[in-house]
Amino acid sequence: MEGTKPVNKKLAAALSGGAVLVLALSGCGGDDSNEKLNSWAKEVCDAVQPQAKKIKAANAAIQKETSDNSAPEDVQKTDAQAFQDMSDAYKAIGAAVQKAGAPDVDKGEQKQKDAVKELNGISSSYASLKKQVDGLNTKDQAKFADGLKDIATELDKLSKSGNDALRNLEEGEVGQAMAKQPSCNAATGSAPATAS
Numbered sequence: 001m002e003g004t005k006p007v008n009k010k011l012a013a014a015l016s017g018g019a020v021l022v023l024a025l026s027g028c029g030g031d032d033s034n035e036k037l038n039s040w041a042k043e044v045c046d047a048v049q050p051q052a053k054k055i056k057a058a059n060a061a062i063q064k065e066t067s068d069n070s071a072p073e074d075v076q077k078t079d080a081q082a083f084q085d086m087s088d089a090y091k092a093i094g095a096a097v098q099k100a101g102a103p104d105v106d107k108g109e110q111k112q113k114d115a116v117k118e119l120n121g122i123s124s125s126y127a128s129l130k131k132q133v134d135g136l137n138t139k140d141q142a143k144f145a146d147g148l149k150d151i152a153t154e155l156d157k158l159s160k161s162g163n164d165a166l167r168n169l170e171e172g173e174v175g176q177a178m179a180k181q182p183s184c185n186a187a188t189g190s191a192p193a194t195a196s
Contacts, residue, residue, distance in 0.1 A: 086123075
């Protein structure tokens, strides 16, 4: 199984590099004067927490499959399921931000719209990675390794791609309101630090 091992490691590295981008949901205290914003932050954070756990678990599954001396079929199955879970999680987070409505801040509506669009885009990217993994030839070691390499490259791009709209949504008062939500702090506390 030597052929796929370095590629699997590359896949895991790409994943841990940025798959948990939504867990940037944190800030640093603030005042409690904006009740509307606080209730918006609570709604979003409460919806994000289970999805953040799902993303983290999917990440861990890929990491585990990578560290073992796994057969291509097992790697394929694990990766496909993980990408599906991530796609579902980002879609659910997008739906939660959509449902919460615009935060009560300057340009809140635009920020919300951009963040939802970005989350749905990330969800689609993971769905397409799942399709790629499903299509890999597990019978041919070399082809499988090449296919994984392509997926790792895509994943790397995805982890570096903009989560600018999310960052934009979470800046200033919104970030402060989110930082006060225990569910957002729980989501961020369990995430590995990302270098983005």
